[in-house]
Amino acid sequence: MVKSSDVILIIVAIIFPPAAAAFVAGCSCDLLINILLTILGYIPGHIHAFWLIYKKMQAEERYGRGGYTYVGNGTYEPIFHTQAPAGQAPYYGATGR
Numbered sequence: 001m002v003k004s005s006d007v008i009l010i011i012v013a014i015i016f017p018p019a020a021a022a023f024v025a026g027c028s029c030d031l032l033i034n035i036l037l038t039i040l041g042y043i044p045g046h047i048h049a050f051w052l053i054y055k056k057m058q059a060e061e062r063y064g065r066g067g068y069t070y071v072g073n074g075t076y077e078p079i080f081h082t083q084a085p086a087g088q089a090p091y092y093g094a095t096g097r
Contacts, residue, residue: 017045
């Protein structure tokens with residue numbers, strides 16, 4: 001099922017493919033690849049951006065909204081929520097202490 005956020009991503013990909021790649025993949029190697037593909041030819045940049053959006057939509061269907069993390073190369077992994085040991089509060093900081 002296509003959501004409104006996916007439609008907006010597709011419109012952004014049509015106008016400027018590297019922006020859509022940045023929204024999907026963040027500042028990663030995929031963004032650099034998309035920029036280079038867009039410079040070399042506008043259509044290859046489009047294809048790569050649409051592929052990234054497609055992989056994101058697959059991850060949303062498989063893991064649910066927000067239940068995945070991007071690991072690169074169009075690959076997503078589920079986020080496993082672990083529970084804190086008995087009597088211990090969950091970690092909310094970046095260091096886990």
